[in-house]
Amino acid sequence: MPTHPVPADEPNEPHKARAMAESFGADAARYDRTRPRYPDALIERIAAAAPGPDVLDVGCGTGIAARALQAAGCTVLGVDVDPRMADFARERGVTVEVAPFEIWDARGRTFDAVVAGQTWHWVDPVAGAAKAAEVLRPGGRLALFWNTTRPGPELAEAFSAAYMRALPDAPRNPWSRSVIDAYGTIFGTVSGAIRDTGAFGEPEEWRVDWERHRTRDAWLEEIRTSGEAGQHTPEQLARLLEGMGAAVDAVGGAFTMPYTTVAVTAARQARQSV
Template identity: 70%
Template sequence: MPTNPVHGPDEPHKARGMAESFGTDPARYDRARPRYPDALVRRIAAAAPGGDVLDVGCGTGIAARQFRAAGCTVLGVDVDARMAAFARGRGLPVEVAGFEAWDAAGRTFDAVVAGQTWHWIDPATGAAKAADILRPGGRIALMWNVYRPADDLADAFAAAHRAALPDAPRTPWKRSAPDAYGAVFAKVVDSLRAAGSFGEPERWEVAWEQPYTRDAWLEHLTTSGEAALHTPRQAADLLARTGAVIDGLGGTFTMPYLTVAITAVRTGPAPS
């Protein structure tokens, strides 16, 4: 989902209530959230100098399990103990902490990755922390799944959103998701450059599609950060109106996605 600009589109990390709301139902989150293209995961793993990976904001372990399947050894760190417990239940080691304050205890990694979470990290502090724990030649790779609905579907979803939430300061469907994320991507690139420890950031992309039933999409909506801001009545109305849109499509639709990875290589001497 596009970042909700409660604190402006370039500083979503300050919206802590949203950032820490995802663990309400970890099983639902894990079930409803899309995975990342295997080709992109394998590309990131192959571009790192080794297989030791730190997954920042690992949540339920969606990306971590994919990197593990690609042959990596993955450690997760997440601020939410509920999400961490779910990931541990799937065999992933996870430490509970906000990344900015997390104690690496002298450990270093070949790759620092994040799936759909880096916008909740202070960009300057996060970039500096990643540089400190990456080995020379190590890679930071920050991924987002960005949806790209056709204009008619976006308009219909936007109308449902406005009807259910007439006082909302924005609708997530007003702009295309790539545009909505533009400020986030720019801030990430700027912070990696400013850290002075990375080569020039690159943008890797993979386009793909995900079919949804009515129920699957509505469940997906309940896992967004924005959902934490709705009253129960607002949430029920939004789901009913959005469901009616999908009913009008025959009960199913296909969402085009673009997965974007902002990635850079750690340069310079080994961390002290």
């Protein structure tokens, strides 16, 4: 499932929720097996919009986006904060360096594209945009993208009710509103930080709608990979999975989840001579 943006001390600063941001490597194999991929149309558009094949994948995780970009003809270097995720990606053919992107040492290297799939909300938006501008070649493409779910009203209501029953004291219910609406503030923050660098053209959004069939068991596995799942007690998680499973059973044991994948993207302008 897409990682829902989760506030830390400030409502629009999920990058400060470090325990959650660094929890995904607890079961890297499950994460890679169950997380949704990204639509080919978006991957191909990013590759075509870059002036060359050299791509830096920020927060590359297990290499889901990196492998798709490799298949599209790109040469990809990943950067990730979690050595467990990095090891998994390396075993599958992705070169990865371990560091937070904001302080990662590029050692003078530059790239035709900087991308981040489902991870940029864990990066400081101001420092991240500045770093991306630093390592992109003129004309290079910054593309930050997220999968957002769009369950139908009946299923969304059932998921919301299951969440409330399992976690009545939770500070928020991630299914109480559409995921794309929840990400809206993040898209705005990211675009604003890109503009503020003065190094990019006007940010735009690329959107691709697609669907994914999920069985009950596959959906419960996917729920286990969310950032929030790693913060629940075993008892809370068991209640949540039971309720979510019952919701899927009620619609026949499987469902089709509509997705909208949204990319916030901009081109690096030529560097100004001083």
